[in-house]
Amino acid sequence: MIQIKAIIVDDERLARVNLIKLLEPHPEIEIVGEAASCESALELINAYKPQLVFLDIQLGGETGFDLMELIDNSIKIVFVTAYDEYAIRAFEVNAIDYLLKPVNPERLKLSIEKVIKSDKTKKSEAKSYEYSDSIYVRLNNYASRFIKISSITFIEPVGNYSKIVTIEGKHCLVLKTLKQWQEELPDNNFVRIHRSSIINIDHLDHIEKNSNTRHRAFLKNISEPIEVSRRYARKLRSLN
Numbered sequence: 001m002i003q004i005k006a007i008i009v010d011d012e013r014l015a016r017v018n019l020i021k022l023l024e025p026h027p028e029i030e031i032v033g034e035a036a037s038c039e040s041a042l043e044l045i046n047a048y049k050p051q052l053v054f055l056d057i058q059l060g061g062e063t064g065f066d067l068m069e070l071i072d073n074s075i076k077i078v079f080v081t082a083y084d085e086y087a088i089r090a091f092e093v094n095a096i097d098y099l100l101k102p103v104n105p106e107r108l109k110l111s112i113e114k115v116i117k118s119d120k121t122k123k124s125e126a127k128s129y130e131y132s133d134s135i136y137v138r139l140n141n142y143a144s145r146f147i148k149i150s151s152i153t154f155i156e157p158v159g160n161y162s163k164i165v166t167i168e169g170k171h172c173l174v175l176k177t178l179k180q181w182q183e184e185l186p187d188n189n190f191v192r193i194h195r196s197s198i199i200n201i202d203h204l205d206h207i208e209k210n211s212n213t214r215h216r217a218f219l220k221n222i223s224e225p226i227e228v229s230r231r232y233a234r235k236l237r238s239l240n
């Protein structure tokens with residue numbers, strides 16, 4: 001049986017207790033800790049290295065999205081919240097699922113099945129592309145073309161699609177998530193710098209720090225900078 005270590009992050013104790021009870025029929029999920037804030041959640045993650053976080057969105061003066069900027073993107077996220085207006089953003093940052101409170105046991109079961117399926121898929125996958133490869137993409141409703149992997153400057157999510165922007169300034173939508181791209185692209189060349197962006201480090205011009213915690217990446221032939229989350233800033237500077 002697959003054993004998945006998980007933590008629950010919710011600023012309401014009763015909500016954490018209820019979710020733990022709902023998870024009791026699912027021994028494949030091992031709850032190793034609970035947290036009420038981003039800071040305490042980060043401490044748990046560093047201590048226990050969970051593969052899964054059940055994450056509330058409203059955490060006092062913080063949000064679950066704040067925590068996602070600080071943790072490794074290999075950690076699976078299932079949002080558990082009373083608010084449905086964040087659903088689109090949740091899937092844009094590649095959450096596994098989005099559960100509304102009060103959590104329905106059958107809906108939770110489906111969510112756990114998604115987590116397990118994702119875990120099995122990840123273990124069986126290998127990098128699909130070489131840097132010298134080309135892929136066939138649709139530019140619009142009337143035109144398609146081959147583009148070289150090496151020409152891709154950055155990739156960002158657009159709903160269930162991802163937008164590819166090339167060094168020549170061309171862009172297209174592909175039905176693939178950022179997580180899939182990260183698993184398939186050569187990691188010597190492509191780096192995740194935010195939950196919402198992957199860049200080609202060969203096309204990186206420079207990095208600017210515009211506050212104590214915020215960094216921006218400037219790419220060649222791209223006018224607008226791209227935000228770098230705090231977790232990735234140090235790694236990106238070491239590559240530049």
